[in-house]
Amino acid sequence: MKNRQVAKILYEVADLLELQGVNFKPRAYRRAAQAVESCPTPIEELVAEGKLSELPGVGKSIAEKITEIVRTGKLAYHEELKKELPVDLYALTQVEGVGPKTAKLLYEQLGVRTLEDLERAAKEGRIRNIKGLGAKTEEKILRGLAEARRTEKRELLGYALPLARQLCRKLEKTGLFRRIQPAGSLRRGRETVGDLDLLAISDQPEAAASAFVSLPEVEEVLAQGPKKSSVRLSGGLQVDLRIVPEESFGAALQYFTGSKAHNIRLRERAVSRGWKLNEYGLFDREGKRLAGETEQDIYRALGLDFIPPELREDQGEIQAAERGELPKLVSLKEVKSDLHVHTNWSDGKATLEEMAQAAQTKGLAYIAVTDHFRFSQAIHGLSEEDLERQIDEIARLNEKLSGFRILSGVEANIQRDGSIDVPERLLRKVDLVIASVHSHFHLSRKEMTGRLVRAVEHELVDVLGHPTGRLIGERPAYEADWEEVFFRAAKAGTFLEVNANPQRLDLSAPMVRAAIEVGVRIVIGTDAHALDHLDFLELGVVTCRRGWAEKKHVLNCLPWEELLAMRKRGK
Ligand code: DGT
Ligand code: CA
Ligand code: CA
Numbered sequence: 001m002k003n004r005q006v007a008k009i010l011y012e013v014a015d016l017l018e019l020q021g022v023n024f025k026p027r028a029y030r031r032a033a034q035a036v037e038s039c040p041t042p043i044e045e046l047v048a049e050g051k052l053s054e055l056p057g058v059g060k061s062i063a064e065k066i067t068e069i070v071r072t073g074k075l076a077y078h079e080e081l082k083k084e085l086p087v088d089l090y091a092l093t094q095v096e097g098v099g100p101k102t103a104k105l106l107y108e109q110l111g112v113r114t115l116e117d118l119e120r121a122a123k124e125g126r127i128r129n130i131k132g133l134g135a136k137t138e139e140k141i142l143r144g145l146a147e148a149r150r151t152e153k154r155e156l157l158g159y160a161l162p163l164a165r166q167l168c169r170k171l172e173k174t175g176l177f178r179r180i181q182p183a184g185s186l187r188r189g190r191e192t193v194g195d196l197d198l199l200a201i202s203d204q205p206e207a208a209a210s211a212f213v214s215l216p217e218v219e220e221v222l223a224q225g226p227k228k229s230s231v232r233l234s235g236g237l238q239v240d241l242r243i244v245p246e247e248s249f250g251a252a253l254q255y256f257t258g259s260k261a262h263n264i265r266l267r268e269r270a271v272s273r274g275w276k277l278n279e280y281g282l283f284d285r286e287g288k289r290l291a292g293e294t295e296q297d298i299y300r301a302l303g304l305d306f307i308p309p310e311l312r313e314d315q316g317e318i319q320a321a322e323r324g325e326l327p328k329l330v331s332l333k334e335v336k337s338d339l340h341v342h343t344n345w346s347d348g349k350a351t352l353e354e355m356a357q358a359a360q361t362k363g364l365a366y367i368a369v370t371d372h373f374r375f376s377q378a379i380h381g382l383s384e385e386d387l388e389r390q391i392d393e394i395a396r397l398n399e400k401l402s403g404f405r406i407l408s409g410v411e412a413n414i415q416r417d418g419s420i421d422v423p424e425r426l427l428r429k430v431d432l433v434i435a436s437v438h439s440h441f442h443l444s445r446k447e448m449t450g451r452l453v454r455a456v457e458h459e460l461v462d463v464l465g466h467p468t469g470r471l472i473g474e475r476p477a478y479e480a481d482w483e484e485v486f487f488r489a490a491k492a493g494t495f496l497e498v499n500a501n502p503q504r505l506d507l508s509a510p511m512v513r514a515a516i517e518v519g520v521r522i523v524i525g526t527d528a529h530a531l532d533h534l535d536f537l538e539l540g541v542v543t544c545r546r547g548w549a550e551k552k553h554v555l556n557c558l559p560w561e562e563l564l565a566m567r568k569r570g571k
């Protein structure tokens, strides 16, 4: 049972409860589902260790339900609710334009249970005849179906990356591999991956392939051989393993890292010199091998600086490499801090001290604690008095800590009109103010732009949190004139966040690139609500790298005193 499958059941429970008109509970289930989905630890482990309640949003009752799912593969409560609506609600509601209510209507009127049923009904023009839906909805559903198909089987990087590492570690331990490493979109750091591509060198390829297909994570063996094997894991993800000769490892790594578009450009370059480039190596006219053992050799032979995998998207990287103008990308070890951390003062799971210790153990020099300011019943935020007390508590802890600093902060809410819901007195008192949109997502483009501009121009707002509000695979970025928002943020000296939560990665990589081009400074925050969420920092760094960001663009690379001096109010 994988986290994703558990989450799916919880999401369905939320939708089914919502259909029954139940209040609050759906939200609780959705939050728990999200926590399970984005938790890097396998859910079985948490159950076995009795650690479920460490997940944000998971209380005793939902923890029991999760345990039941992990133990039995299903949930009686879910099956009971599902009698009312025996359809693949999770898949159907992934389609934009289909919420639980529409799904119910479609089932009752047209017997739609699956995505295939939905597609047929939409194509045959039967949806437009349903009262309350109409031709517009039908069109929207058709568009939504195409989009859902494209993202349906993609896995979040935040889930796939630890998984890929775990598989490689297990295989290394067999002693059958001289080398093994991930390639493909995972190595490029794409926010979602379609499948995993592992590349290896082995002196016993048959035995190595056999070890691979025998991994406990494997559900189905699609192919097995000394050169290529493919499996499907129980979570549904496909993994390809290719075993290649040592002399062509670099060429294979280059080829299978992609992207396809980048490879095509690179091959054109080889061809224009009368050479041939493929997964076996770079060869001249006579078939003599020019390079192949390492990627560096290949790029060098083609007259290019080494191009980091994150840039290989055919977005100008080859021209830049030719001119020696590639950015010197920011790296994880240069990052000294996590600038968006929650604690149990609001909806986080760990104490201030635990969070600080965990961050220090990870090698960080400081964090900003930015708990939610009160804003809804469901998310218990800080009151004014809480925040004052927390600031004092942080000051006390800072005296105790050595070689580590906690910055006090707050995650304020940007209200519909762009104003900030924390009193000015408190905004002045904390070290770092993140302002985020947590409500009214569906404004007109003009209104949303005005709202965000007002927030970034607020003299006491330091950071715009998860700026576009997108949730990968669930909710698109809200409509706004981003160019305008970036421009105004740069001008005002307000930083933009790269929120490193696996489902957010917001700003996205292309947006990071656009933002730094107009002079915006970036801060990375994991939005951690539990200790192991601090590991998401790497995803934020990867997103910055894909956005061509250098150390100078990412303020987490500064010592804390210098970061504070960079704030507009620090000047
Ligand atoms: P994914 O799996 O959809 O997230 O994306 P990738 O990039 O991992 O794509 P995948 O797994 O289909 O193939 C791995 C790499 O192999 C891809 O990035 C580039 C290379 N590759 C695959 N097919 C072709 C091709 O037809 N031409 C070239 N030049 N390269 C290819
Ligand atoms: Ca792949
Ligand atoms: Ca593949």
Ligand code: ZN
Pocket: 340, 342, 411, 527
């Ligand atoms: Zn947050």
